[in-house]
Amino acid sequence: xxxxxxxxxxxxxxxxxxxxxxxxxxxxxxxxxxxxxxxxxxxxxxxxxxxxxxxxxxxxxxxxxxxxxxxxxxxxxxxxxxxxxxxxxxxxxxxxxxxxxxxxxxxxxxxxxxxxxxxxxxxxxxxxxxxxxxxxxxxxxxxxxxxxxxxxxxxxxxxxxxxxxxxxxxxxxxxxxxxxxxxxxxxxxxxxxxxxxxxxxxxxxxxxxxxxxxxxxxxxxxxxxxxxxxxxxxxxxxxxxxxxxxxxxxxxxxxxxxxxxxxxxxxxxxxxxxxxxxxxxxxxxxxxxxxxxxxxxxxxxxxxxxxxxxxxxxxxxxxxxxxxxxxxxxxxxxxxxxxxxxxxxxxxxxxxxxxxxxxxxxxxxxxxxxxxxxxxxxxxxxxxxxxxxxxxxxxxxxxxxxxxxxxxxxxxxxxxxxxxxxxxxx
Numbered sequence: 001x002x003x004x005x006x007x008x009x010x011x012x013x014x015x016x017x018x019x020x021x022x023x024x025x026x027x028x029x030x031x032x033x034x035x036x037x038x039x040x041x042x043x044x045x046x047x048x049x050x051x052x053x054x055x056x057x058x059x060x061x062x063x064x065x066x067x068x069x070x071x072x073x074x075x076x077x078x079x080x081x082x083x084x085x086x087x088x089x090x091x092x093x094x095x096x097x098x099x100x101x102x103x104x105x106x107x108x109x110x111x112x113x114x115x116x117x118x119x120x121x122x123x124x125x126x127x128x129x130x131x132x133x134x135x136x137x138x139x140x141x142x143x144x145x146x147x148x149x150x151x152x153x154x155x156x157x158x159x160x161x162x163x164x165x166x167x168x169x170x171x172x173x174x175x176x177x178x179x180x181x182x183x184x185x186x187x188x189x190x191x192x193x194x195x196x197x198x199x200x201x202x203x204x205x206x207x208x209x210x211x212x213x214x215x216x217x218x219x220x221x222x223x224x225x226x227x228x229x230x231x232x233x234x235x236x237x238x239x240x241x242x243x244x245x246x247x248x249x250x251x252x253x254x255x256x257x258x259x260x261x262x263x264x265x266x267x268x269x270x271x272x273x274x275x276x277x278x279x280x281x282x283x284x285x286x287x288x289x290x291x292x293x294x295x296x297x298x299x300x301x302x303x304x305x306x307x308x309x310x311x312x313x314x315x316x317x318x319x320x321x322x323x324x325x326x327x328x329x330x331x332x333x334x335x336x337x338x339x340x341x342x343x344x345x346x347x348x349x350x351x352x353x354x355x356x357x358x359x360x361x362x363x364x365x366x367x368x369x370x371x372x373x374x375x376x377x378x379x380x381x382x383x384x385x386x387x388x389x390x391x392x393x394x395x396x397x398x399x400x401x402x403x404x405x406x407x408x409x410x411x412x413x414x415x416x417x418x419x420x421x422x423x424x425x426x
Contacts, residue, residue, distance in 0.1 A: 004194075005228040007353050009268045011346055012044040013305045014100075014198075018276060019048060019079045020063070021319045021326050022309055028080040028088040039095045041312060041336060042343020045196065046092055047169050049276060050102040051075050051085060055109020058139045061322025066102070067171060068109040068139040072157045089164055098166035100196055105154055106175045107132055107140035114153075115141060121150040133215050145177050155184050159191045167196025173227065174202050174218035175210070181226035198270065199227040203237055220263070229268045229304055235259065236278075243284055249383065250360040256301070260356055269303035274311060276321065282314040282333075289385035289419055292338060296403065296421035297381040299342040300368055302356040312336055338403075345402050345423055350377040361390040365417065376426040380408075382419045389416040399424035 015038055023030035028051075038046065053076045054064035066076075075085050092099045108114055110130055114121060123142040125131035130141040143150060158168065173181065181197075188195050201220050210217040220230050235255040242252040259269065273281035273294060285291045291314075299305050310319075314333035319325040345351075354370035354377070361367065364383040367390060369376055378394060392415050399408045401422045408415065408424045 005266050005268060007266050007268070009196075009229060009304050010302055011348075011352050013042050013307065013343055013346060014045040014047055014270070015041065015043040016047045016049065016275065016306060016308045018066070018309065018319065018321075019051065019076075020066070020324065024326055026078060026324065026326075028075075028084040032088045032091050035091055035095045035097075039097060041307065041339050042346065043097055043307070045098045045100060045166070047100050047198070048102065050104060051079060053077065055111050055139070057109060057111040059109070059322075060139045061320065063323060064109075065139055065321050067104050067321070068107075069104050070109045070111060071113045072108075072154075073113075073160065086164060098196065100167035100169055100198065101161060101165050102171060103158070103168045104171040105143065105180075106172050107137065107142045109139065110141050112141075114143075118150070118153075121147045121153075133213070134210075145180055151180055151183065154180075155187045158184055158188050162188045162192035162195055166192065167198065169198040169200065170227070171200050172202065173199040174207070174223055175215070177216070178218055178222055178226060181223075185226050196229070197227045198229040199223045199231065201227075201230040201233055203233045205237070206233075224263065224267065229270050232269050232271055232303070240284075248360070249364045249366070253358045253360050253366065256358050260302075269301075270306050271298055271301045271303045272306035272308070273298055274308050274318075275306060276308060276319075278318075280308075280316050280318050281311060283316040283318070286316075287385055290383060292335070293381045293383050293385060293419075293421045295335065295338065296342060296423065297366060297368065297379065297383070299346050300351075300370075300379040300381070300423060302351070302354070302370070305346065307339070312339055341403055348377055348425075350375060350425075361388070363388045365390055367392060377423065378426060379421065379423045380415065380417050381421045382417055385419045387417060387419045389414050394426050399426065 017031055019031060020026045050066035050069060052072060053070040053074055055068045055070040075082050089099045121143060122130055123144045132140055132142040201223050207217045207219060220234055223230060238252045238255045241247045242249055285294055310327040312335055313329055313331045315327060350370040350372060354372045356370050358366055358368045363386045365388050366381040368379040391413055392410060394410055396410050401408050401424055403421060403423055408422050
């Protein structure tokens with residue numbers, strides 16, 4: 001684990017924005033105007049998906065993927081100018097939030113600035129042509145980090161951006177050498193002390209599959225040496241299997257509990273129900289009451305919470321990365337009030353530093369406990385939205401539900417719930 005990673009990251013909320021599809025305008029300015037609303041959700045960090053120009057050669061769709069970058073040191077003119085971008089970041093700071101940008105260092109577009117200026121910095125196939133090692137990524141070509149001059153260029157680029165933004169979300173970071181990330185972190189620290197480093201760590205099947213093909217792929221235990229925060233992909237496949245009814249809830253919760261002892265004491269996981277590579281939470285969990293419970297559990301989990309723009313209005317459509325596909329903000333649904341309440345609970349000191357454990361009961365009721373120093377923060381989440389009663393090893397008495405303000409009662413070691421999530425301090 002990065003030794004300086006603060007546990008306080010576990011109290012924070014990140015909000016992911018794809019500028020192209022955030023608004024009809026698809027500009028930095030349109031995002032800037034909406035910052036007060038984003039801040040009101042309790043957001044601490046805005047993550048801007050790639051802001052750079054997209055390549056044209058081999059592009060997917062009409063507009064191309066933001067992850068097929070043509071120039072790491074420029075902004076996409078569709079979004080605005082560099083001055084527009086700086087103004088956006090300045091206003092994010094003025095609203096009391098931080099800004100991180102996407103770093104896509106495994107590959108570029110085939111017609112990128114680097115492919116033309118430094119073809120020797122790229123992976124080449126047996127016939128000498130550009131290529132990539134992941135077959136379905138047909139719109140990109142891979143960089144080759146055996147070239148130390150590439151390291152210098154990439155790190156200098158990071159330092160340039162770090163003079164403006166507060167950190168980086170690093171796309172498929174496990175495919176880039178660990179020593180590069182360690183070196184980059186040390187160098188960037190001279191420009192932006194306390195820079196935030198988020199790794200898009202990858203699923204177990206991706207790690208084993210790429211390694212079987214002879215491609216180096218870093219595990220979370222390795223990537224945590226350089227990064228503050230890792231994706232939850234080590235267990236997210238188990239979560240999806242649970243939702244599909246392929247495994248019992250207890251099996252997924254066993255995976256959550258396992259994180260407590262396989263990672264360092266200051267580990268921070270990025271917790272999410274959805275992101276730009278996954279289906280929308282409302283599509284996965286259409287029932288309103290069930291989704292409220294899943295959302296409350298999301299905020300209660302140990303780690304940083306991620307919201308993907310549109311999640312707050314129950315968006316069911318996953319926007320295309322390759323086309324103009326604007327988020328529909330007028331769904332008739334809005335869980336802002338719930339998110340604001342949960343954001344307040346997220347600041348609780350027991351969510352900063354605790355021993356964390358989750359347990360499954362009948363009707364897919366989850367009991368989750370953060371404990372430290374004789375204090376406990378308890379959450380009960382009815383993932384089927386059904387009422388029930390569970391046995392709890394907590395003192396009998398009446399407690400205030402931090403979500404609704406109502407009363408939670410434990411009598412004779414049993415706690416009854418009506419299908420809504422509850423969180424209370426013992």
